[in-house]
Amino acid sequence: MHKSTRSLGRAAALGLGSALTLFVARSAHAGEAVNLGTVQTTANQQQQAAQSIESAPYQAPTQAPLDAIQPTAVISQQFIDNNMPLSSNYSDVVSIAPSVYAVSPNGPGLSEAQDVNIRGFTDGQYNVTFDGIPFNDSNDFTHHSTSYFMDNDLGTLSLDLGPGTAATIGDANFCCTIGVNSKQPLDTTSITPYVNFGSFDTQVYGAEFDSGALSKYDGARMLIDGESLSSNGYSSNMGQRRKNAFMKWEQPLGADTVLTVVAMYNQLKQNIGLGATQAQISAYGPGYGLNNDPASQDYANYNYDNIHTDFEYIGLESVLESGWTVDNKLYTNAYFHDGFNGEDPNGETPNGTAYSPTDVPGQWLVNYYRSWGDTLRLSKELPFGDVQTGVWGDYQVNTRRVTEEDFTLGEAYNPVGVGTAVLGIDRELDQSLTTLQPFVQLDWTVLPALTLSPGVRYDYFRRHVDSQVNVKSGLPQVYTNTFDSVLPSLLGHYEFSQNWTAYAQAAKGFLAPNENFFTRGMGGDPNQTTLQPQQTWSYQLGTSWQSRRLALGLDVYDVDFNNLITPKTVGGITSYTNLGGATYRGVEGQGTVYLGSGFSVFANGSVNHTEDQASGAPLPGAPMGTASLGVIYNLHGWYASVRDKWVGDLYGDTNRSIPIGNYSTLAGALNYTFNDGAANAPSIKLAFDNLLNSTKIYALAGYTAALGTPLYWTIPGRSVMASVSVPF
Secondary structure: OOHHHHHHHHHHHHHHHHHHHHHHHHHEOOOOOOOOOOOOOHHHHHHHHHHHOOOHHHHOOOEOOOOOOOOEEEEOHHHHHHHOOOOOOHHHHHOOOOOEEEEOOOOOOOOOOEEEEEOOEOOOOOEEEEOOEEOOOOOOOOOOOOOOOOHHHEEEEEEEOOOOOOOOOOOOOOOOEEEEEEOOOOOOOEEEEEEEEEHHHEEEEEEEEEOOOEHHHOOEEEEEEEEEEEEOOOOOOOOEEEEEEEEEEEEEOOOOEEEEEEEEEEEEEEEOOOOEOHHHHHHHOOOOOOEOOOOOOOEHHHOEEEEEEEEEEEEEEEEEOOOOEEEEEEEEEEEEEEEEEEOOOOOOOOOOOOOOOOOOEEEEEEEEEEEEEEEEEEEEEEOOEEEEEEEEEEEEEEEEEEEEEEOOOOOEEOOOOOOOOOOOEEEEEEEEEEEEEEEEEEEEEEEOOEEEEEEEEEEEEEEEEEEEEOOOOOOOEEEEEEEEEEEEEEEEEEEEEOOEEEEEEEEEEEEOOOHHHHHOOOOOOHHHOOOOOEEEEEEEEEEEEEOOOEEEEEEEEEEEEEEEEEEEEEOOEEEEEEEEEEEEEEEEEEEEEEEEOOEEEEEEEEEEEEEEOOOOOOOOOOOOEEEEEEEEEEEOOEEEEEEEEEEOOEEOOOOOOOEEOOEEEEEEEEEEEOOOOOOOOOEEEEEEEOOOOOOOEEEEEEEOOOOOOEEEEEOOOOEEEEEEEOOO
16 A cells, blocks of 8 residues: 555544544533543542552552453553563563463563463454554454553553453454553643663663643643664564654543544564574574574574554543433554565575575565544443443455565565466465444343343454465465354343452354465365354353452353364464364462552462363463462552562473473562652652573474474563653
């Protein structure tokens, strides 16, 4: 897609958003004041925090809310600000939760997290949302943790462990949802410069401007944040350069309506490898990434990504005169990726191109996509409870191409024969994706303490592909596939007391086959495919307890999975195998105890069982369990934490192949905030990761293209990051 086309599409989407929000705003009742729920000032949040700082719910790294209707782990902005280095991404944050393992193999936030695994489900099998808006790749529904939002712009993060309710939107609704939320602008005017220095020559420079509440504009508030990151990374020759800009504007429109405008732009350049063989790890150490030899396909200057992304939305929350509450977000987001890599960066394929037998062969990957969409949620209180309804619609266009290159000749086109009709082009296609998900849910107050919530969502998904060079055949091919499903759910929530609640849930999940299933070895002719979507039935029970000194959550789950399709990566190319049925079962718990005098202890963990129903073998990438344990001190401006994360044994591939042992990483923080209790105060922070310097293999990265040698990811070594922020 040409730049001019992308710009026109973006302008059209934002223009439509402005028209929509003005229309709804004029319809809103501007009489009595209402509480819009999510619109809460940062000053109020800080006042509440000051009042509850000596309490378990406030200090908990993860907690299960009393109003939870499925297993949930909420990670507060307070925990993120105090424990995560400024280089971090949402994947680094969510790794503290039960049933989750996620490691950035180049250091915290310094490369995409590989194998962000939840309950044994891999990326592409769960949703990630930003302020409630789903986003993901076109071809396989995966995500890019370094390509969007940075640590300084994060508010709370909520991990929903389950398919959600009828009102849960997204393309992958049968495992979980990582809900990333942006932080709120401050009520006080300030400019806050900040810096971060640390291991691997990591440097972050940034500044945040908060307008404060502008009385001239009815209390409107704005946040603008800009930052620049540079790092050599833990792995050899795998540096990263990143620039990010973020803006959020909240504008009250009368007493009952708030208009929100959010915009983000991210620019990333990173050198990236495909993992290392056991021989490379033994010869060069666990930190081996890329080399400095221009005659090698593993040369750093041949293996890099240029990625540009943006994410914008216009949101409106309002209570109408009819009593309906409206929450609407019109959005657009985009991902433009140019990736370069040696033909076989791990050294098993000899050099040689169409121009010379000694020239270095490589590839140029193009993946450009833009989404336009809208999320509309409506709710109304009724005499017996309330009703929720709405619809999510998304339209995405995508261009993808892989071209053979001669790196010795400065990325010259390499017209080699690779079994395709067009020499030197491995893949070239355009596709469009259309998703539509209307839903309705009734929350019925059967008894004062008991609420039953039946609901249903219809999931419609259409993919149209115009392939000039199909991956499988190398020939042109055009096809359209449509998949749909009706997804019922039923949940119950019971309040034993103001401190103790419980819930039960049954829900159906659905995921359409991704584009790679048809182009990489599965599905037959996509115009005549009988390939069925992946579907699940999830059953869950759980309970939450919260008091001033104790916060607890416990749940059990059972997931029956039909038509499970698992990935296998060879030479950087992922193909898929249908394993048929699978079972996921487990127990999860989380708890924090406030001991007094600023001290808290916390623990969370899980016992996870996955099983291929045909063979009885554990599913690849699924650990037997997880556990976190730690101590927190937070009083009189001081904050200190020590926390350990353990991940159990797993297998990297099917049929119990590629066993990978358990590991643990010890992390911590030591911070001091001046003028403790002020709305925005200077601070000095130290964040420590992997204190014991464990560099074990933690995941299978794939296999080499030539000989099928296993490639691995290793835990990055010890790091220390120091940051200073000084508002004025």
